Amino acid sequence: MLSERRLEVLRAIVQDYVGTEEPVGSKALTQRHQLGVSPATVRNDMAALEDEGFIAQPHTSAGRIPTDKGYRLFVDKLAGVKPLSSPERRAIQNFLDGAVDLDDVVGRTVRLLAQLTRQVAVVQYPSLTRSTVRHVELLSLAPARLMLVLITDTGRVEQRMVDCPAPFGETSLADLRARLNSRVVGRRFTDVPQLVQDLPESFEQEDRGTVSTVLSVLLETLVEETEERLMIGGTANLTRFGHDFPLTIRPVLEALEEQVVLLKLLGEAKDSGMTVRIGHENAHEGLTSTSVVAVGYGSGDEAVAKLGVVGPTRMDYPGTMGAVRAVARYVGQILAES
Amino acid sequence: MLSERRLEVLRAIVQDYVGTEEPVGSKALTQRHQLGVSPATVRNDMAALEDEGFIAQPHTSAGRIPTDKGYRLFVDKLAGVKPLSSPERRAIQNFLDGAVDLDDVVGRTVRLLAQLTRQVAVVQYPSLTRSTVRHVELLSLAPARLMLVLITDTGRVEQRMVDCPAPFGETSLADLRARLNSRVVGRRFTDVPQLVQDLPESFEQEDRGTVSTVLSVLLETLVEETEERLMIGGTANLTRFGHDFPLTIRPVLEALEEQVVLLKLLGEAKDSGMTVRIGHENAHEGLTSTSVVAVGYGSGDEAVAKLGVVGPTRMDYPGTMGAVRAVARYVGQILAES
DNA sequence: CCTGGCACTCATCAGGGCCGAGTGCCAGAC
DNA sequence: GTCTGGCACTCGGCCCTGATGAGTGCCAGG
Numbered sequence: 001m002l003s004e005r006r007l008e009v010l011r012a013i014v015q016d017y018v019g020t021e022e023p024v025g026s027k028a029l030t031q032r033h034q035l036g037v038s039p040a041t042v043r044n045d046m047a048a049l050e051d052e053g054f055i056a057q058p059h060t061s062a063g064r065i066p067t068d069k070g071y072r073l074f075v076d077k078l079a080g081v082k083p084l085s086s087p088e089r090r091a092i093q094n095f096l097d098g099a100v101d102l103d104d105v106v107g108r109t110v111r112l113l114a115q116l117t118r119q120v121a122v123v124q125y126p127s128l129t130r131s132t133v134r135h136v137e138l139l140s141l142a143p144a145r146l147m148l149v150l151i152t153d154t155g156r157v158e159q160r161m162v163d164c165p166a167p168f169g170e171t172s173l174a175d176l177r178a179r180l181n182s183r184v185v186g187r188r189f190t191d192v193p194q195l196v197q198d199l200p201e202s203f204e205q206e207d208r209g210t211v212s213t214v215l216s217v218l219l220e221t222l223v224e225e226t227e228e229r230l231m232i233g234g235t236a237n238l239t240r241f242g243h244d245f246p247l248t249i250r251p252v253l254e255a256l257e258e259q260v261v262l263l264k265l266l267g268e269a270k271d272s273g274m275t276v277r278i279g280h281e282n283a284h285e286g287l288t289s290t291s292v293v294a295v296g297y298g299s300g301d302e303a304v305a306k307l308g309v310v311g312p313t314r315m316d317y318p319g320t321m322g323a324v325r326a327v328a329r330y331v332g333q334i335l336a337e338s
Numbered sequence: 339m340l341s342e343r344r345l346e347v348l349r350a351i352v353q354d355y356v357g358t359e360e361p362v363g364s365k366a367l368t369q370r371h372q373l374g375v376s377p378a379t380v381r382n383d384m385a386a387l388e389d390e391g392f393i394a395q396p397h398t399s400a401g402r403i404p405t406d407k408g409y410r411l412f413v414d415k416l417a418g419v420k421p422l423s424s425p426e427r428r429a430i431q432n433f434l435d436g437a438v439d440l441d442d443v444v445g446r447t448v449r450l451l452a453q454l455t456r457q458v459a460v461v462q463y464p465s466l467t468r469s470t471v472r473h474v475e476l477l478s479l480a481p482a483r484l485m486l487v488l489i490t491d492t493g494r495v496e497q498r499m500v501d502c503p504a505p506f507g508e509t510s511l512a513d514l515r516a517r518l519n520s521r522v523v524g525r526r527f528t529d530v531p532q533l534v535q536d537l538p539e540s541f542e543q544e545d546r547g548t549v550s551t552v553l554s555v556l557l558e559t560l561v562e563e564t565e566e567r568l569m570i571g572g573t574a575n576l577t578r579f580g581h582d583f584p585l586t587i588r589p590v591l592e593a594l595e596e597q598v599v600l601l602k603l604l605g606e607a608k609d610s611g612m613t614v615r616i617g618h619e620n621a622h623e624g625l626t627s628t629s630v631v632a633v634g635y636g637s638g639d640e641a642v643a644k645l646g647v648v649g650p651t652r653m654d655y656p657g658t659m660g661a662v663r664a665v666a667r668y669v670g671q672i673l674a675e676s
Numbered sequence: 677c678c679t680g681g682c683a684c685t686c687a688t689c690a691g692g693g694c695c696g697a698g699t700g701c702c703a704g705a706c
Numbered sequence: 707g708t709c710t711g712g713c714a715c716t717c718g719g720c721c722c723t724g725a726t727g728a729g730t731g732c733c734a735g736g
Contacts, residue, residue: 023698025697025698025699026698026699027697027698028697028698037709037710038709038710038711039698039710039711040709040710040711040712041708041709041710043698043699043700044700044708044709046699047699047700057698057699058718059716059717059718060698060699060716060717060718061696061697061698061699061715061716061717061718062697062698062699062717062718063697063698063699101496101497101498103567134479135477135479135485137475137477137487139473139475139489141472141473147473147489149475149487149489149495151477151485151487151497155497157487157495157497159439159489159495160439229441233595234595235573235591235594235595236588236591236592236594236595238591239587239588239591249577250574250577253573253574253576253577254574256573257571257572257573257574361729363728363729363730364729364730365728365729366728366729375678375679376678376679376680377679377680377729378678378679378680378681379677379678379679381729381730381731382677382678382731384730385730385731395729395730396687397685397686397687398685398686398687398729398730399684399685399686399687399728399729399730400686400687400728400729400730401728401729401730
């Protein structure tokens, strides 16, 4: 195992490199950190760290930079999560408190995260699968045409058209609306199918077709919309990526445009606790030179969706993790209140 | 006024520069276009064009590139709108036809535009101000808490919470719902305020407070949501911008993140017909080296929102304009059908 | 009014030499 | 055993230089 001091050297290298964006040499290290040893000793330690694969040199006779493995060790063992300052906390709360609806909450969250971390922020809309039904509404638009509106406890609204096989009277409609709501309100989406299974049977023969149709549209909505939506922001921060630009930024922007990729990315994050994926740990090819910090958030104790940031592997991990965690908490609170 | 041939020379310069991204010289011009004159003559024409401010040289003894003014003349006088090929048209239609709801329509449109033009696409959600009410729904969530849902003819849904000053019975609720809808369904948003003005008076004394509250929330929603939303895509195409990258792309990405800026940008476009803003014609500072091609689209003959693309001033104007126009038409059709 | 010719400008590129940060290794000190 | 100072070595980055060539402006003649 690596000695205490060698870990300290690694920590110093990571910190300096994150700050300067330039390979860090042994002399500079001893000057900027109180390691209590000479550059020569540090060089020996560096050689050892390089043998183990934690750092590398871009070219002979340049300083060292951390490898993905080095960042991993740093994140796992050497770095804590840096809590935000209380002015920052207040700013977050103030900013999020002004939101008027769900879109607004998500939008503000994205901007906030992007600003705080100076990186690209990704926020997933609260998922339908894990949330519960607040209300189901049925509106008659034409004799044989209904609109189904589904409202979730996270404030999300989905609407669908329903073409009925037969005209459906206002009284039947009110009846269906009432029965449907009494069964599903407050229930989780995953439970809905069983709960409404036998509903058609309790209706007159002539209405059963329509009731079945309505139900199938409802169930479809629940499943279909498991395909989540998300919002991203702060892409301008990518321009601070590095010097070798175009080649670096291109694949990242492309990856960010693919909702599927991002959803998979967030999906891979653990439900609770924070997940940090560094460089090549990310499956997607365009993101092998980026790190992703993600965390779940929710209105209660359970996560209903995830949010996170995407940035260069050379990022301020403690600070980023702190910001991500704090934002997730506040968003959770906001959702719980509304 | 410029002679016929000089205009021809300008056209040739624009076309070549758009193709090669490199300053174009007199010799190359005569080789690639049948101008029927020698390089020396072209040089004289170029000198004249430069005097008039239509072209410029990046440095002495380099070829010429068009100025903003040159592009303007090109767009106004020299270029038509290039119609899409019929396979392209079919592809558009197929791609848009698969959309399931409004979000999906807008999302697909953005991706389509970005792909077709290989530039950044911006699509505004159909505006509430110009559209009409399809339905207003009121749901009772708690004795003194209602949810108001507004559905527009463009398929958009907005919901708001209403805290009532007094409990509100189910029958009163049904009554209000019915009367409200009979007055506003099919009407334009701008007409709604007058139409509901005297509604509270027709209710019992005890319910008037609640009715007024509901109405004020409704009106607020109409106004508030004039603040439009929009979706952008294709930002990865910015990487094909130029060679001098970071400095060019940075302000553009920043501008694109500001919804306000984009909305203003689209807002400045004419309601009907296509608007092309070139380089410094764009008010926003970050966009002075980009051109914006925008057009209104709508479900009927009237525009309900706008869409367009943002690209380098050095863009294929005829092709871009053709794509933008075609996409706007098809989206209009889709909206009209649903 | 067009054309060919000519002198001139200047960005780009490859080559060469210098500089200095940083390394690895080794012999000696604690 | 571990740390330290010293030293030779490597190699990317920088600057200067000269050659190259595309492109121009101008002018005299058709």
